[in-house]
Amino acid sequence: MTVEELREVAEKETARQAEYRHRITCCSAAGCASCGGTAVHDALAKAIKARNLEKEVELAGTGCMGLCGEGPLVRIAGDGTLYQRVDAAVAERIIEEHIAQGKKVEENLVDTSDPFFSSQVKIVLENCGSTDSEKIDDYIAAGGYEALAKAVTEMQPAEVVEEVRKSGLRGRGGAGYPTGLKWGIVRKAQGEQKYVVCNADEGDPGAFMDRSVLEGDPHRVLEGMAIGGYATGASQGFIYVRAEYPLAIERLRLAIKQAERAGLLGNRIFDSQFNFRIDIRIGAGAFVCGEETALIRSIEGKRGRPRPRPPYPSEKGLWGAPTLINNVETFANIAPIIRKGSGWFAAIGTPKSAGTKVFALAGKIRNTGLIEVPMGIPLRRIIFDIGGGTPEGTTFKAAQTGGPSGGCIPAESLDLPVDYESLATVGSIMGSGGLIVMDSTSNMVDVAKYFMDFCVDESCGKCVPCRVGTVHIHGLLEKISEGRGTTDDLALLEELCQMVKDTSLCGLGQSAPNPVLSTLRFFRHEYTELLHAPEGYVPAGTANEKSTTQ
């Protein structure tokens, strides 16, 4: 395909869509699909057919529309009407009343002027909810693959790297490493063969940002990877995605096939010397396989166990070759950066944390779902404007970011801007985008125990501190939460947490104690209230002189 041909496809598709009077989009991502979304899609199609409206109404299955807690969701593209909790009967009414008679189905309307929608800024999710996830032409009509065309035909690889660097984009997989810097290292690394790897392992409990992007807009990730391949000199990409994401895998497979057929992946892309292929590798869902060195070993067909770094994958990655490894959301930001320029991107968010971040809102909050917000937005706005606050009759207590590797942010810090550095000041991390809200009914010792239990399960067992230490930390938490703990146990708990953090081999063990340390920092009283004094214990400062000198 040439650049001109790409434009033709876009024009033809836009013209085709314009022939319809209505475009109805129905969320076909896993969240809605799991609560009857597929049946809604079928009911809509049936109702359209029954009224002979096929030439007037186009029905498209799209990615996640965000308000997953109220799904299945259906949108009427023209006027932007959004319907929630749609079932077959409501689907029938949408066609009969809204489409045929122009009368909205009031009972299921979503108020789209709610801050849930107006406070969001969509870059990564811009197509989710509007383009058909299974049609490459729809993606192209929305400007898809233009960035790849621009990079390959108008820019030198070094210029692409520079553009990404100037955008200020940082890795969305958790650590926030500057993406342009990483690309530059891989570009300069010596090696005949280089690889691009997309980390779609997404192991944080409750997180589904990456899944939503892959299900809703798979081509965007492919395009980002191809641009990464061009910039770094790689000709082969791998997407490592967990087997628990069957729909994402299916859509990716389809997308790769479509892109290959269109000549957007394969040899001589846009008639240039650039060749790039992408293959999928399916993981078995171990959390540790999201760690880059373990992920690489897993792609190589070995046991997914981390190894000490350096060497970093940028120098020695897959089969010893320089390897660019980025997160799904990181790659999803690339095409818009190249298309609209680094200046546009850098102006969103804060100077040190540019762009947006996708979060999966969960826990004790009214609006659960997928949101995308500009970096630097105060936590308060996420929780209360977008999330609608905690359920009736309860108050906000804390929010956990970074899942089992992160920490909690207490109510005192609600005005904290959500960016990499600010979150670090309160002992938490941006993480990959899990955001779990706790209210006055939540018990923080239990929260810490839950995450430690997860780490005990997910530790790969390679290094001693994480393999054994997490078990003992969990045991101490259990003891304390059951009211059997002593002050000595609390002291031991803190010592072991520090030790496991300092001595573990990989990020899993190094960050496993974070939820404990963080809840201890802000909610220490919840621990101490559960303690009981050991027998014969004399509280500090109350012993008489005789006994202390003995």
Next chain:
Amino acid sequence: MAILTLTINGEHVSGKDDESLLAIAQQHGIRIPTLCHLDGLSDVGACRLCLVEIEGSPKLFPACTTRPQEGMAVSTDTERLRRYRRIIIEFLASEGNHQCAVCVVNNHCELQNLSYETRLTHVSVPYLYPKKELDASHENFIIDRNRCILCTRCVRVCHEVEGAHTWDIAGRGIACEIISDLNQPWGTSESCTSCGKCVLVCPTGALIEKGEAVAEMEKKTDFLRYIVNARRKREWVNVDSDEE
């Protein structure tokens, strides 16, 4: 290859840039406790005993997998490191079922020696008392998983030196176990050549010879050095050409 100078515990030392900090320390007679490392095998950085401090970084670095840099200031024996090493040994002691008094390698056990060296006087975490299997199906050897500390030396020697890859790890986290073949009894293993290398490199009484009585068995790992050296220098090639 370049020669670099650095300091270890304030002492000026020199080493090659492709050597580990551990190797450099050893050449200068500076002891760093190790368990998963064994001269002649690849390093995995798993036991974390050899962690050292490097000036200018808050992180700790495994000496066995860290390369030197010019001017690096390394500390191997700080109060924090000593405390952490003791906890590591404490963790290992609590993880298995280590009854030294009835063990054939009693007094010749690396775990036991390290517990003396790190001054582990008592174990303050609860013993986990796992249920682990003993496999005595092999003609000459026994694996008692109760005494295994998962250092993977056996896995590596079998794969890297003997080339049989009989051993591997099954499970995850605290449930990890050393298995032979695809978790078949060792005695039925088709890949095992009965060379006994794994038994010799095992730091504890997990892999032992049959017929040894309590405290009788001493493990010798020198053979590894000879094999690896001979391979590196291609000495068997020279032997062949001499004969011709």
